[in-house]
Each structure stands twice: as C-alpha cells, then as structure tokens.
Amino acid sequence: MKMYAESGDLVNGWYAAGLSSSFKKGTPHRIEIFEIPLIIWRKDDGCIAVLLDKCNHRNVPLSEGKIVNNCVVCPYHGWTYDETGQCTMIPSEGPHSERIPNKKVKSYPVTEEKGLVWVWMGKENEINKKPFPMPTMAEKGWNHYFMVTHFENGVTDLVENFMDVPHTIFVHKGWFRDRKQIRITAKVERTDDSVLVTYDQSNDSIGFNGWLVNPKNLPMKHTDKFYMPNNTRVDYIFGEEERGFIITSTCTPVKPFSTMVYTLISYKFGWLTPVAKFGLHWYTKKVIMQDVWIMRLHGENMKSFGQSDYRSTQCDTMHLYIESLRKAAASQEENPKPITKDIEFWV
Ligand code: FES
Ligand SMILES: [Fe+2]
Structure with a gap:
C-alpha cells in the first residue's frame, strides 16, 4: 500500500484491470494496482464488481472465496458481500442480520470500454475523465x-x-x-x-x-x-x-x-x-x-x-x-x- 500513498495524483486515473474477455461470470479474480489487492468478478447481469480484496472479519482475501448469487463468500467463515461491499450475511449469526457490522468493504468504480475493464483508483468523487481512448477500433480497414x-x-x-x-x-x-x-x-x-x-x-x-x-x-x-x-x-x-x-x-x-x-x-x-x-x-x-x-x-x-x-x-x-x-x-x-x-x- 506504500506505493499508493506515494503516488500522489498519479492514482487519479482509470487503470486497466484486464481484458474484458478474461472476466467470466461467477469467477473471482485477484489483481493488484498500486500494491492494492482487489477482487474482481462479473455478475450475472454482465456488470463487473470490484472490491478491496480483504474481508472485514479477519482480513482474509475474498478472491479465494466463491461467487454465490452475485455476492462473494469469504473462504474463512463465510461472511458474504454484495458488489457495493455491503455484508449481506454472516453464517454464525443465524437469522440475526441486525448483528452485521455496518462497515462496508471498499468498492471501486469500474467501467468497460474498448475491450478492457478499467478501475478508477482515485477518490470516487473526483472522477474527472474517461478511460484512455484506444484508437481505430471502429474505423474501416483497420x-x-x-x-x-x-x-x-x-x-x-x-x-x-x-x-x-x-x-x-x-x-x-x-x-x-x-x-x-x-x-x-x-x-x-x-x-x-x-x-x-x-x-x-x-x-x-x-x-x-x-x-x-x-x-x-x-x-x-x-x-x-x-x-x-x-x-x-x-x-x-x-x-x-x-x-x-x-x-x-x-x-x-x-x-x-x-x-x-x-x-x-x-x-x-x-x-x-x-x-x-x-x-x-x-x-x-x-x-x-x-x-x-x-x-x-x-x-x-x-x-x-x-x-x-x-x-x-x-x-x-x-x-x-x-x-x-x-x-x-x-x-x-x-x-x-x-x-x-x-x-x-x-x-
Ligand atoms: S475472515 Fe472472512 S469471514 Fe472470517
Ligand atoms: Fe522497444
């Protein structure tokens, strides 16, 4: 994480996380950008979700878990998170959803464009540009x-x-x-x-x-x-x-x-x-x-x-x-x- 802290305004950008084609529905992936581990998965509606790869409970990497009903299930004790990072279920608490701590796992803005999945690594309220325009995808003859x-x-x-x-x-x-x-x-x-x-x-x-x-x-x-x-x-x-x-x-x-x-x-x-x-x-x-x-x-x-x-x-x-x-x-x-x-x- 030191790299992120030392990168100043360089983090304010859309960073490619992988080719669109490499993210299949229901499979979690771990990537790292600026030394920050992220979990990425594609939901059934085709949209991509990106969270910090760290369970709120004991900080195990969520990317080692499974995707069930578009949510990620932590491999350690099964805490389950939706794409916003909200914990939706804690198996050890049975029916007591009110016992779920209200801290979310950090989520990251994500978009897909020109064959790539892009993650915004800056502050969420500071998205001020689009992903880099990869050229000539649509022009004839190319x-x-x-x-x-x-x-x-x-x-x-x-x-x-x-x-x-x-x-x-x-x-x-x-x-x-x-x-x-x-x-x-x-x-x-x-x-x-x-x-x-x-x-x-x-x-x-x-x-x-x-x-x-x-x-x-x-x-x-x-x-x-x-x-x-x-x-x-x-x-x-x-x-x-x-x-x-x-x-x-x-x-x-x-x-x-x-x-x-x-x-x-x-x-x-x-x-x-x-x-x-x-x-x-x-x-x-x-x-x-x-x-x-x-x-x-x-x-x-x-x-x-x-x-x-x-x-x-x-x-x-x-x-x-x-x-x-x-x-x-x-x-x-x-x-x-x-x-x-x-x-x-x-x-
Ligand atoms: S560390 Fe994730 S559920 Fe316990
Ligand atoms: Fe070269």
Whole structure:
C-alpha cells in the first residue's frame, strides 16, 4: 500500500484491470494496482464488481472465496458481500442480520470500454475523465488485437521505452530498425498532460517486410504521444492513411517494479491485412519480449543502485518531459510549463 500513498495524483486515473474477455461470470479474480489487492468478478447481469480484496472479519482475501448469487463468500467463515461491499450475511449469526457490522468493504468504480475493464483508483468523487481512448477500433480497414505483457519495471521507465527510438537499433536489431546513421529531426511538445513527438522522418523505415507495411514506399509519418498518467500511442502512417501501424499501450502499476501493459496493435495494410494477421502476432510478440528483457535488466539495476542517476542527450528530451509531468503529479506540485523543442539525433 506504500506505493499508493506515494503516488500522489498519479492514482487519479482509470487503470486497466484486464481484458474484458478474461472476466467470466461467477469467477473471482485477484489483481493488484498500486500494491492494492482487489477482487474482481462479473455478475450475472454482465456488470463487473470490484472490491478491496480483504474481508472485514479477519482480513482474509475474498478472491479465494466463491461467487454465490452475485455476492462473494469469504473462504474463512463465510461472511458474504454484495458488489457495493455491503455484508449481506454472516453464517454464525443465524437469522440475526441486525448483528452485521455496518462497515462496508471498499468498492471501486469500474467501467468497460474498448475491450478492457478499467478501475478508477482515485477518490470516487473526483472522477474527472474517461478511460484512455484506444484508437481505430471502429474505423474501416483497420484490424486490431491486444497483447497483455508483464514487465518487471515501473511505469515511468516503461512509457519512456515505448517512446524511445534510439534503442530500436540495438534491442530490436534486425527486427524493427537497423542502424544506418540517418539524421532524424523531431519536434517535442509538452502540454499540461501530454508529451507529443512529431518526427520528420519520411525517409526512415521500420522493420518487418517493407513490402507488407509499405510496398509503394509512401512517405511515413511517425508520431509518438504520451498521455498522463500512463498511456502511449505510437503511429506510423503511410501516405494519406493508406496504410498504418499504431501501437497503443496503457500501463497498470502493480508494484514499484512490476507493471501490466495492455498493448493494442492496430494495423491497416490494404488487401494484405488478412495475410498480415498471422505473421504480425508472432512478430509483435518477439519485439515486445525484447523490451521485456531490457526493461527487466534495467529494473534490476535500479533496485541495486536504489535510485536513478541518468545522463541525457537531445534524443531523451521526451523522456525528461515525461519524467517532469509524472514527478509533478506524484508530488502534487504544479505542472511544469508547456514547452516545445526541436531535436536531432541519428539512428
Ligand atoms: S475472515 Fe472472512 S469471514 Fe472470517
Ligand atoms: Fe522497444
């Protein structure tokens, strides 16, 4: 729970708890967000319930119990709770429902959108936004699928990794981008709640089979965007949206060095879209596991050294902006001022 207390305004967000498809009716699940154990279950009406995973009686995890009549029954002495956290039955008290202590188990606001179950981790009366809009689900010509990945690192360093171009020629050598020493320029903008990077990179190319992604060699538009507190969206668009490949990630902090990442891969490859499907799953899995590997090594070193002690160059500008926004939110300080900067680097 220490993590929650130290996260300041970062907790004010909708955090993905899992794919909608992974919550079946009547089965309790335990998840953890900001080190807070939660029980999640789907009721018969299809709605999702989320409670703190802690029985009021002797604090046993409710998620080890059973769902009966849409309520969760604690595995220890059978205290039974509805989706609001109200205890509805204590077996040892027989018919005396008036003996039920009136303290509720804390419940959490929950919603389902775009294939994900989202839990609001801030104060209930402060819900001021919607879940992050995962893109292109409905637009014609686009296909999509989710990847669910556990990373052994924290949200800040993960979103930096997802927005990082220079690592691609090392970590993903031969897979995503090869080293050619091309000069790349970009505009980096920090707003109140986002960091937006627009690359001038029309002569760059990204991995897997140019003939599939971009057979006509159309100019590529590449933008990387970070949205507070935990979302990134990377767009590669070819021509006037004739083809495209978009990687959208939303990160759910489990513990300081443990994060669940829900990645939506959206793609539009013209008539090759159905063909692409097979290779793409395999390819994106391979690439993401390379990032899992480097982020685990990074996380382990962070634990050994206790804190970050980073040196940065121009190509890290977006990372510094991300760090500044997340740090301000965590310490509940005023946001840094909006700023725009032109950068150059070579890959
Ligand atoms: S600990 Fe849950 S019923 Fe006793
Ligand atoms: Fe990567």
